[in-house]
Structures are given as C-alpha cells and as structure tokens.
Amino acid sequence: RNFYLVQKHVKQVLTVSDDDIRRAMALFWRKLKMLIEPSSATVIAAVRNHPELFAGKRVGAILSGGNIHPSGWNELTADASTG
Numbered sequence: 001r002n003f004y005l006v007q008k009h010v011k012q013v014l015t016v017s018d019d020d021i022r023r024a025m026a027l028f029w030r031k032l033k034m035l036i037e038p039s040s041a042t043v044i045a046a047v048r049n050h051p052e053l054f055a056g057k058r059v060g061a062i063l064s065g066g067n068i069h070p071s072g073w074n075e076l077t078a079d080a081s082t083g
Contacts (some may be wrong), residue, residue: 014053019080020045025073026080028063035065035073 024041027048028034036044040063047054047061 012053014046014050016042016045016049020049022077022080024048026077029073029077034063035068035070036063037065037068038076040064 021038021041024044025036025038028036028041028044040061043061043063047059
C-alpha cells in the first residue's frame with residue numbers, strides 16, 4: 001500500500017549529504033537557538049540546496065529535537081560551517 005501511494009503521489013525525491021544535514025542543524029542553532037534532529041534537518045538542507053524548487057511557494061516542515069541529546073548534537077555539528 002505505501003509503495004503504491006508513493007508511486008501515485010511522489011513526483012520527485014531530493015537527496016542531501018550528511019554535511020548538508022549537519023550544516024542545517026548548526027544553522028538552526030545559530031539563527032534560532034533551536035536544537036533540531038538530523039531527520040528534521042534533512043528538510044531544511046533540501047530547501048537550502050534547491051531554492052529554485054521552493055521559490056514563491058508555501059513550504060511547511062515539522063521540526064523536532066526531542067530525541068537528540070545535547071552532547072550528541074555537539075558531536076554532529078562540531079565541524080559544520082553554516083555557510
């Protein structure tokens with residue numbers, strides 16, 4: 001059933017690198033003081049990597065940070081440059 005729904009409704013899949021995800025996490029902390037999980041940061045990374053796909057559109061994202069421990073977050077984002 002899920003595969004059928006994806007075939008029917010998904011037009012494009014975007015990929016992002018681990019570094020893109022780390023940069024998105026660091027950016028959210030630097031700009032908004034929000035800790036977000038890597039799974040949430042994938043959305044932000046995709047929008048940052050492909051702004052032309054989202055320009056002029058309303059984009060919604062559900063961001064969570066409840067499952068990341070601050071020490072794990074620090075380890076993930078230690079070398080991230082937010083660009």
